[in-house]
Amino acid sequence: QSALTQPASVSGSPGQSITISCTGTSSDVGVYNYVSWYQQHSGKAPKLMIYDVTNRPSGISSRFSGSKSGNTATLTISGLQAEDEADYYCTSYTTSNTLAFGGGTKVTV
Amino acid sequence: QVQLQESGPGLVKPSQTLSLTCTVSGASISSGGYCWTWIRQHPRKGLEWIGYIYYSGSTYTNYNPSLKSRLSMSVDTSKNQFSLEVTSVTAADTAVYYCARDRAPHGAFDSWGQGTLVTVPS
Numbered sequence: 001q002s003a004l005t006q007p008a009s010v011s012g013s014p015g016q017s018i019t020i021s022c023t024g025t026s027s028d029v030g031v032y033n034y035v036s037w038y039q040q041h042s043g044k045a046p047k048l049m050i051y052d053v054t055n056r057p058s059g060i061s062s063r064f065s066g067s068k069s070g071n072t073a074t075l076t077i078s079g080l081q082a083e084d085e086a087d088y089y090c091t092s093y094t095t096s097n098t099l100a101f102g103g104g105t106k107v108t109v
Numbered sequence: 110q111v112q113l114q115e116s117g118p119g120l121v122k123p124s125q126t127l128s129l130t131c132t133v134s135g136a137s138i139s140s141g142g143y144c145w146t147w148i149r150q151h152p153r154k155g156l157e158w159i160g161y162i163y164y165s166g167s168t169y170t171n172y173n174p175s176l177k178s179r180l181s182m183s184v185d186t187s188k189n190q191f192s193l194e195v196t197s198v199t200a201a202d203t204a205v206y207y208c209a210r211d212r213a214p215h216g217a218f219d220s221w222g223q224g225t226l227v228t229v230p231s
Contacts, residue, residue, distance in 0.1 A: 101155055
């Protein structure tokens with residue numbers, strides 16, 4: 001069982017917006033602004049999309065945005081495109097000085 | 110551009126030691142500032158943080174508590190490589206193993222290797 005909880009799947013039509021939640025506890029998501037999001041296409045390594053809750057690395061589309069409220073972080077993908085179909089994982093730093101991953105969410109366009 | 114590449118045996122017998130190396134190019138491990146991390150992904154499953162090693166003159170390691178008793182990580186600055194050893198492996202250690210660079214160390218893995226599948230037969 002993963003330390004962070006994500007929905008197993010989310011779907012949307014091209015052009016729509018979707019959100020993926022990542023629920024933790026007051027020992028991880030709720031206490032640190034150290035949530036990151038990764039996109040993983042089948043057979044490929046994960047790719048960093050968001051770090052420190054809201055920051056986008058250079059080269060990542062502004063269609064991807066992150067936020068956090070309490071113990072839940074959220075990834076929003078706006079203007080959904082076919083290429084966004086992938087698995088998405090969240091991760092958070094914890095009070096145990098470790099990193100926890102979510103179980104992953106399959107996005108279908 | 111930073112590149113990471115995992116190498117090591119793809120098949121390890123039960124009870125033996127799994128050994129992997131990650132070769133880094135485009136950045137120097139010895140310059141500090143980053144945590145050099147191992148992550149694995151069991152077949153058709155999610156990601157699991159294994160731990161990291163940090164080098165800046167001396168080394169510091171931080172391991173997943175669930176694996177800590179079987180883990181060892183090291184750095185070879187002359188080859189710009191870092192390594193992972195997992196002892197007493199079982200079929201549950203079968204996974205794709207990734208090396209990655211954490212810019213924080215708060216889980217911001219900005220560069221990844223392509224991953225290498227390690228199989229431990231049951």
